[in-house]
Amino acid sequence: MSATEPTVQIVDDDRSFLVATSRLLRASGFAVKTFSSAADFLAQHDTDAPGCVLADLQMPGMSGLDLQSAIVRSRNPLPILFLTGHGDIPSSVRAMRGGAVDFLEKRAPKEKLLDAVRRALARDAHEREERARRRELRARFDALSERELEVLSHVVQGRLNKQIAADLGIHERTVKLHRTAITTKLGVQSVAELTRLTLEAGIFEASETTFPKGQ
Amino acid sequence: MRFPLGKVREDRANQERWLGRLFSLTTVGLLILAWASVKAGGQAPAPMPSHRVLVLYSDERLLPANVIVDEAIHATFTADTGDHIELYSEFLDVVRFPGEEQRQRQRDFFREKYRDRPPDLVIAVGGGAFAFLMERRAESFGGVPIVYCSAAGDPHPEHLSDTRIADVPVPDTAGRTLEMMLRLHPDARHVAIVSGTGPRDRQYADVFREELTTFGNRVAFTWLTDLSMEELRGQLSHLPDHTVVLYLTMFQDAAGETFTPRQALDAFAPASRAPIYGHYETYVGHGIVGGSTVPFEEIGRKAAQLGIRILAGEDAQAVARSESYQTVPMFDGRQLRRWKISEQQLPPGSIVRFKEATYWEQYHRIIITSLSLCLLEALLIVALLAQLRRRRLAEASVRENEQRMSLAVDAANFGIWIRDLARNEIWASDKWRELFGFAPSERLELDAILQRLHPDDREALQGVLAKALAGEGRYETEFRVMLPNGGIRWISSHGRVELDANGQPVRIRGASRDVTADKQAELDTQILRQQVAHVGRISMMGQLATALAHEINQPLGAILRNAEAAELFMQETSPDLDEIRAIVADIRQDDQRAGAVIDRMRGLLKRQTLDSRPLDVGELVGDVRALVRADAAARHVKLDVYVPGDLPPVRGDRVHLQQVLLNLVLNGMDAVNGTGGEEQRVSITALLDGAQAVEIAVSDTGTGIPADKLAHVFDPFFTTKPNGMGMGLPISRTIIEAHGGRFWAENNNSGGATFRFTLPIAQEAAAK
Numbered sequence: 001m002s003a004t005e006p007t008v009q010i011v012d013d014d015r016s017f018l019v020a021t022s023r024l025l026r027a028s029g030f031a032v033k034t035f036s037s038a039a040d041f042l043a044q045h046d047t048d049a050p051g052c053v054l055a056d057l058q059m060p061g062m063s064g065l066d067l068q069s070a071i072v073r074s075r076n077p078l079p080i081l082f083l084t085g086h087g088d089i090p091s092s093v094r095a096m097r098g099g100a101v102d103f104l105e106k107r108a109p110k111e112k113l114l115d116a117v118r119r120a121l122a123r124d125a126h127e128r129e130e131r132a133r134r135r136e137l138r139a140r141f142d143a144l145s146e147r148e149l150e151v152l153s154h155v156v157q158g159r160l161n162k163q164i165a166a167d168l169g170i171h172e173r174t175v176k177l178h179r180t181a182i183t184t185k186l187g188v189q190s191v192a193e194l195t196r197l198t199l200e201a202g203i204f205e206a207s208e209t210t211f212p213k214g215q
Numbered sequence: 216m217r218f219p220l221g222k223v224r225e226d227r228a229n230q231e232r233w234l235g236r237l238f239s240l241t242t243v244g245l246l247i248l249a250w251a252s253v254k255a256g257g258q259a260p261a262p263m264p265s266h267r268v269l270v271l272y273s274d275e276r277l278l279p280a281n282v283i284v285d286e287a288i289h290a291t292f293t294a295d296t297g298d299h300i301e302l303y304s305e306f307l308d309v310v311r312f313p314g315e316e317q318r319q320r321q322r323d324f325f326r327e328k329y330r331d332r333p334p335d336l337v338i339a340v341g342g343g344a345f346a347f348l349m350e351r352r353a354e355s356f357g358g359v360p361i362v363y364c365s366a367a368g369d370p371h372p373e374h375l376s377d378t379r380i381a382d383v384p385v386p387d388t389a390g391r392t393l394e395m396m397l398r399l400h401p402d403a404r405h406v407a408i409v410s411g412t413g414p415r416d417r418q419y420a421d422v423f424r425e426e427l428t429t430f431g432n433r434v435a436f437t438w439l440t441d442l443s444m445e446e447l448r449g450q451l452s453h454l455p456d457h458t459v460v461l462y463l464t465m466f467q468d469a470a471g472e473t474f475t476p477r478q479a480l481d482a483f484a485p486a487s488r489a490p491i492y493g494h495y496e497t498y499v500g501h502g503i504v505g506g507s508t509v510p511f512e513e514i515g516r517k518a519a520q521l522g523i524r525i526l527a528g529e530d531a532q533a534v535a536r537s538e539s540y541q542t543v544p545m546f547d548g549r550q551l552r553r554w555k556i557s558e559q560q561l562p563p564g565s566i567v568r569f570k571e572a573t574y575w576e577q578y579h580r581i582i583i584t585s586l587s588l589c590l591l592e593a594l595l596i597v598a599l600l601a602q603l604r605r606r607r608l609a610e611a612s613v614r615e616n617e618q619r620m621s622l623a624v625d626a627a628n629f630g631i632w633i634r635d636l637a638r639n640e641i642w643a644s645d646k647w648r649e650l651f652g653f654a655p656s657e658r659l660e661l662d663a664i665l666q667r668l669h670p671d672d673r674e675a676l677q678g679v680l681a682k683a684l685a686g687e688g689r690y691e692t693e694f695r696v697m698l699p700n701g702g703i704r705w706i707s708s709h710g711r712v713e714l715d716a717n718g719q720p721v722r723i724r725g726a727s728r729d730v731t732a733d734k735q736a737e738l739d740t741q742i743l744r745q746q747v748a749h750v751g752r753i754s755m756m757g758q759l760a761t762a763l764a765h766e767i768n769q770p771l772g773a774i775l776r777n778a779e780a781a782e783l784f785m786q787e788t789s790p791d792l793d794e795i796r797a798i799v800a801d802i803r804q805d806d807q808r809a810g811a812v813i814d815r816m817r818g819l820l821k822r823q824t825l826d827s828r829p830l831d832v833g834e835l836v837g838d839v840r841a842l843v844r845a846d847a848a849a850r851h852v853k854l855d856v857y858v859p860g861d862l863p864p865v866r867g868d869r870v871h872l873q874q875v876l877l878n879l880v881l882n883g884m885d886a887v888n889g890t891g892g893e894e895q896r897v898s899i900t901a902l903l904d905g906a907q908a909v910e911i912a913v914s915d916t917g918t919g920i921p922a923d924k925l926a927h928v929f930d931p932f933f934t935t936k937p938n939g940m941g942m943g944l945p946i947s948r949t950i951i952e953a954h955g956g957r958f959w960a961e962n963n964n965s966g967g968a969t970f971r972f973t974l975p976i977a978q979e980a981a982a983k
């Protein structure tokens with residue numbers, strides 16, 4: 001959780017365009033950081049810093065698309081805006097599929113560029129919030145014991161304490177104790193809230209079906 | 216013969232008598248006399264012959280020599296037209312009936328037998344007969360003249376003082392034979408003399424032995440006598456080399472068996488491993504090579520002739536003295552060949568019997584004719600064979616050619632056809648039928664064939680055929696065949712019209728080939744060319760333009776952002792002038808950068824990539840035409856080319872100029888394509904522009920260029936096309952100007968636009 005100001009990270013091999021663009025964005029009120037190559041960006045930028053990436057699609061060495069795939073794999077993927085001298089459709093399709101926010105010509109009108117940058121920053125802020133909340137939830141779930149997680153998985157499926165006790169081979173009172181511990185640890189008041197949080201945290205998403213479904 | 220002759224004479228005498236008495240006697244008497252005369256005619260005694268001759272033979276009747284002599288004597292007497300001579304023959308057969316007692320009995324018998332018919336002359340044939348007569352001269356036809364008919368070896372006794380004895384001695388034929396055989400066998404060192412053991416054999420041998428002394432020591436003589444036939448055969452079969460055999464006589468062998476000498480010869484000759492000679496004519500043909508002989512016929516004839524003269528009153532001794540014998544060398548042709556004696560070696564006058572060559576003598580006409588025919592036939596056969604061979608060679612050559620042809624035809628996938636115009640018949644090879652989808656036996660009609668054609672091509676082919684027949688003489692065309700199975704096959708057909716002596720077409724011959732694959736390849740090539748053309752367009756113009764756009768967009772983008780930033784900065788209450796100055800400096804720098812990009816491109820075209828060399832304008836235009844032909848056809852644009860053949864070559868870079876021309880033609884096609892006008896046409900025209908340049912113009916029948924745009928068509932990024940880059944013409948102009956030429960555009964009076972550019976004539980050509 002960094003409190004740093006959102007920054008537009010510009011990556012372009014063309015020094016002149018890099019400077020001109022950073023000037024415009026700064027004059028427009030954005031924090032800007034410039035990198036003359038994709039490799040430089042990946043090596044130097046603060047991965048936790050909020051913001052977006054404005055990258056030239058055609059660059060020598062690591063191209064814009066290569067940079068995109070590297071960013072997507074990172075912990076805090078920044079939204080990417082692509083710039084191109086003369087856009088071609090196959091590249092733009094790939095870029096958009098890869099999650100690019102926008103695809104702009106270098107000589108695109110200023111407003112278009114600034115709007116795109118704002119959208120990208122907003123998206124980053126939203127995604128960043130989401131990621132933070134999820135991480136916080138996960139942290140809460142992480143406090144649960146194995147047995148508590150097991151009980152929780154049955155609870156979110158709507159099963160009764162009696163059933164859960166029978167499934168797990170434990171006493172119904174023990175189930176109740178586990179449930180109390182779960183709600184306390186997760187800070188929820190109701191089963192509905194518990195279920196929503198569990199789904200939101202995505203804890204059982206991958207392995208849900210591995211749970212036995214009753215006797 | 217004697218009886219009929221006498222009878223005729225009697226008849227005539229009787230007739231005279233009968234006629235005389237016919238008039239003087241009575242009828243009764245006539246009858247009696249008539250009967251009597253008939254009676255007298257039948258019973259009249261045989262008239263006395265003028266002479267009787269007895270031929271007395273020593274030996275049996277069938278002794279070969281006797282047969283010949285007897286015949287000769289009879290023939291001679293018969294042929295003599297003088298007196299009538301009656302001949303009697305008696306055979307003493309002294310070999311089989313030897314001894315004095317026998318002789319006496321015979322003497323007695325003859326005396327009784329010939330008591331009433333005493334001979335006027337006796338011919339004694341052989342020594343035996345003569346001796347018989349002389350022994351008891353008085354008792355045996357005493358006083359009757361004797362002709363002694365002797366053969367070689369017969370003794371001639373001393374007491375021939377008798378004047379009534381005619382004796383013509385036969386020359387020493389045995390000796391002459393010996394002489395001859397030694398001549399014919401110069402390498403002979405031994406002579407074996409074969410003789411029997413009979414009294415007469417010994418007698419003959421003794422006579423010869425005396426003559427033999429004259430031969431001295433020239434050769435060694437061996438007497439094969441006192442041998443049985445078996446022993447003799449054995450001896451003869453083991454004779455040493457270089458031996459010749461002389462056979463005298465063999466009436467009897469040591470075993471007592473009697474023979475005629477010829478029978479004996481027949482018995483032993485096959486056993487002999489040496490050539491046998493003999494001096495009797497009768498031996499010839501029975502195993503002897505030959506010998507010096509006196510022919511028995513001659514002996515017989517001479518005896519008869521002597522007899523006739525003696526009977527005519529001549530003196531016997533005188534007659535005999537006037538006669539002599541000639542020896543005749545006589546040979547057996549088969550034996551000559553067997554012993555490899557050539558006729559050239561034989562003495563002159565030799566008679567060769569049984570020679571194969573007699574066939575030649577007898578049948579030489581037939582032989583000549585046959586041989587001639589054979590020769591003629593052979594010649595004919597040779598000629599025929601030669602002709603046959605020639606024909607075979609020719610046929611082989613034809614076959615070879617045919618095979619080569621058919622190989623070529625097969626290899627080229629050609630189907631061959633011939634159309635006979637007079638008979639309106641069409642013959643086609645199986646391959647052709649396969650190509651056109653006709654069964655091998657199907658009758659071919661022109662209409663049916665035309666029916667097979669793709670409807671779009673039918674008329675064209677008929678036109679081509681008509682033109683060929685009308686005088687062009689040949690054609691070459693391509694068309695599609697619709698196969699019965701629904702497929703389409705492209706056929707390339709070549710044909711040649713054959714004319715008769717009057718110049719009238721008689722038939723058309725042609726070859727058709729399946730070019731579907733070629734067509735497909737051509738189509739592929741066309742597509743490829745289109746792609747190449749497009750790629751070329753993109754790669755040269757487009758790629759350049761893309762690169763250019765990117766290169767220029769960078770500085771332009773930077774300029775834009777800087778300008779925008781500057782605006783924002785200046786909106787602030789206290790603008791950061793340093794920042795703004797930096798921005799303006801950057802803007803200027805980026806502007807220069809953009810200019811440099813364009814300069815670089817120009818420089819690229821001008822200096823580095825121009826490969827200038829003399830170019831043929833016709834080829835240049837032809838290349839482009841080939842490249843766009845498919846495109847033009849696909850877009851239904853007619854592409855015309857007018858390039859005079861005598862244009863001098865220009866100097867330039869082929870690839871770049873192709874690009875320029877290609878760009879112009881494609882532009883032109885784009886221009887006419889949209890119009891939907893009646894005539895969509897793009898023309899390339901080349902003509903001489905003064906003495907130094909060639910002008911090439913590409914005009915189209917499109918809508919032309921709006922007047923206000925005409926000045927801008929060469930501006931970069933100026934375009935009237937939705938997808939146009941606006942770089943084609945500027946680059947083209949750059950290229951042309953780099954070549955030292957001019958480039959401009961104008962609208963046609965009749966509509967459409969024309970782009971013209973000039974290219975300098977190559978110096979080498981201009982100097983001429």
